[in-house]
Amino acid sequence: MTDAATEPDKITGPTPDNALRAADKADSGPVLAADGRPLKQSLNRALRAQKIRALALIAPLLLFVLVSFIAPIGDMLFRSVENQIVEDTMPRTVQVISRWDPATDETPDEMVYQAAYFDLFFSAEARRHTRLGQRLNYESTGMSSMFRSIGRDLDEFGEPYQDAIEASDPRWEEAGFWYDLMSGEGANDLLESRRDSYMRLMGQSQRTVFGDVTCGIGSVFGNPCDIALEDVPLEFSLSNDITEFLPLTAEAYSDFTVFTVLDEGDVVAEEEPWEAVYTALGIDLKAKSQAEIQAYNGTGADALQAAYTALAEVEDISFRDQFIDADPDWGIQQPWQVLQTYSAAYTPGYFLNAVDMQKSPQGWELRPENQRIYGLLFQRTLFMSLVITFSCILLGYPIAYLLSNLPARKANLLMILVLLPFWTSLLVRTSAWKVMLQQQGVINDVLVWLGLVVDDGRLVMINNQFGTIVAMTHILLPFMILPMYSVMSTIPQSYVRAAKSLGATNWTTFWRVYFPQSVPGIGAGSILVFILSIGYYITPEIVGGTSGIFISNRIAYHISSSLNWGLAAALGTILLIVVLALYWAYDRIVGIDNVKLGG
Incomplete structure (x- = not known):
């Protein structure tokens, strides 16, 4: 047997020495787990x-x-600055009008009107031009009607050219002849660029990973996505020769081809081109010399020669005059200034409108005084939300105090009364206040019966700020009481008894001992009530009238009625920033760590 005192190194059991020796060996390599x-x-x-x-x-x-x-929230932030509809609907015009200087006190030149004609013709065929008119109408009243009227007259703009071309050779009325004339090889980049323009116009961009996932989810529920537009074959190849010789015609025919295949699902070779294609052909041929026409020997050379000869007797079309005939407002600078100002893909215009400003060629400026409404609405919203919050504090604190100090049986009964409004519809509660506060309502009838108010001098308590404050205070009061009660119920009563035993009066005991411990509950209730009230819109809409509505009512109006989602998003973003700023200020002054819901 090994002697532990004389031969410790020979002991094989778990001893401190053996543990130290094992640790020393472990230093030479990593410690291993059981596996x-x-x-x-x-x-x-x-x-x-x-x-x-x-x-x-x-x-x-x-x-x-x-x-x-x-x-x-991300979608709201994007919509508040997104303005791609102008560039997507009138890409040629946006490019040309950027060179126009409004300071010259003249309308744009003929090239701008010509570009606007082809852009609007394409968008009118796709039924998208009115959306642009509605968008620009947010910036300048009357733009919507201008776009609607011009859309109805575009077919007649190139009528002189079309009549002359068709009279020069009957083949111009045949869809197959046009197809043979324009088809060939080498110019498909133009065709694909017009496909991309059509997709942007229709709001269908290239597929993304997110879009593929969405399609996959939809297919699981039996609603698979349609084939993406970029995957639909056009079954047409544009001739490089005709593109170089007749560039405007090639572009117009490409628009026609893309629309015919992707929108209508028809065969290009069987459809006669748009009036805009004849107009483009007339412009291209009139820009050629006799020598250039005679030098061309491609498909349809004789028909082009005949059309060139016939067009020589036709007066050049003035697109500017055609626009003015459709609507005289196209002959002034103002609509073109609006189009140029808001031609960028992203714009601060919505935010400027939300703060009663506007974007002009001269820069940012305040709107006329009679159009400044949003600043007033923001001020009113903040003021009334603060008044409602303080009203809830004044009414809710005594109730929360009673709840926390009454015996359990009575406290439970009072708590049921506090929670009772939650069991009643918000619309019913608001409508009840409308009945009670109106001039022929219950409150006015009681005041007249008591002789406090004469019958012909009844109080106006509805459709104003007073009605909104009263109704919303009643609705939001439970949200103030419950946080305060949860905090007050945790305040030890021994503190109050100790203060009184030391000679403090009831007021001193409350103010110096009890109230400071209840402040976290007040803070929690105030944040909850203020944030809820600043975004309320149902109650102000019913009882507020014109002077008692909040900014949220205007946001709801733009979303559901005017459909100005960009302005609604900008107003919502500003409201979010204001709430976050007030939250930050509260945290700096009071400290969000001091807010409690009990415990």
């Missing part, structure tokens, strides 16, 4: 598995927050 892997690697692997399991548990909540909260 033979390095201990650090096994530990990281176990922690990674735990993190994955934890993430899987909260993934549904994260997805819900992303879809219902983060994505709408």
Whole structure:
């Protein structure tokens, strides 16, 4: 048997010396786990598995927050600056009008009117020109009607050219002849660029990963996505020779081809071209000399020669005069200034409108005084939300105090009365206040019966700020009471008894001992009530009239009625920034850590 005192190195059991020797040996290599892997690697692997399991548990909540909260806010921020509709609807005009200087006190030149004609013809065929008119109408009243009227008259602009061309050779009325004339090889880049323009006009961009995922999800529920437009074959190849010889005609015929295939699903070779294609051909031929026409020997050379001869007797079309005949307002600078000012893909115009400013060629400027409404609405919203918050504090604090100090039986009965409004529809509660506050309502009848108010001098308590404050205070009062009660119920009564035993009066005890401990509940209730009230729109809409509505009512109007989603998004973004700024100020002054819901 080994003697531990004389031969300690020969002991094989678990002794301190053996543990130290094992540790010294471990320093020469990594510590291993039971499965033979390095201990650090096994530990990281176990922690990674735990993190994955934890993430899987909260993934549904994260997805819900992303879809219902983060994505709408991101979409709102994007819509508040997005303005691609102008460039997508009138790309040629946007490019040409950028060279126009409004300071010359003259309308744009003929090239701008010509570009506007071809852009509007294409968008009118796609039934998208009125959307642009509606967008620009937000910046200048009357633009919507201008675009509607011009869309009805575009077919007649090139009528002299079309009549002359068709009279020169009967083949010009045949769809197959046009197809043979324009088809060939080498100019498909132009055709593809016009396809891209059509897709942007129709609001269908190139497919993305997100779009593919959406299509996959839709197919699971039996609603698969249609074939993407960029995958639809046009079954037509544009001739490089005709593109070089007749560039405007090639572009107009490309528009016709793309629309015929992608929108109508027809065969290009069987459809007669648009009036705009004849107009483009007339412009191209009139720009040629006799020598250039005679030098061309491609397909349809004789027909082009005949058309050139016939067009020589036709007076040049003035697109400017045609626009003015359709609507005299096209002959002044103002609509073109608006089009030029808002031609960028992204614009601060919505935000400027939201703060009663506007964008002009001279820069940013305030709107006329009689058009400044949003600044007033923001001020009113903040003021009334603060008044409602303080009203809820004044009314809710005594109730919360009673709830926390009454015996349990009485406190439970009072709590049921506090929660009772939650069991009644918001619309019913608001409508009830409308009945009570009107001049022939219950409150006025009681005041007249008591002799406090004469019958012909009844109080006006509805359709104004007073009615909004009263109704919203009643609706939001429980949201103030519950946080304050949850905090007050945790305040030890021994503090109050100790203060009184030391000689403090009831007021001193309340103000110096009880009230400071209830401040976190007031803070929590105030934040909750203020944020709810600043975004309310149902109650102000019913009882507020014209002087008691909030900025949220205007946002709802632009979303549901005027469909000015850009301005609604800008107003919502500003409201969000104001709330965050006030939250930051509250945190700096009071400290968000002092806000409690009990405990």
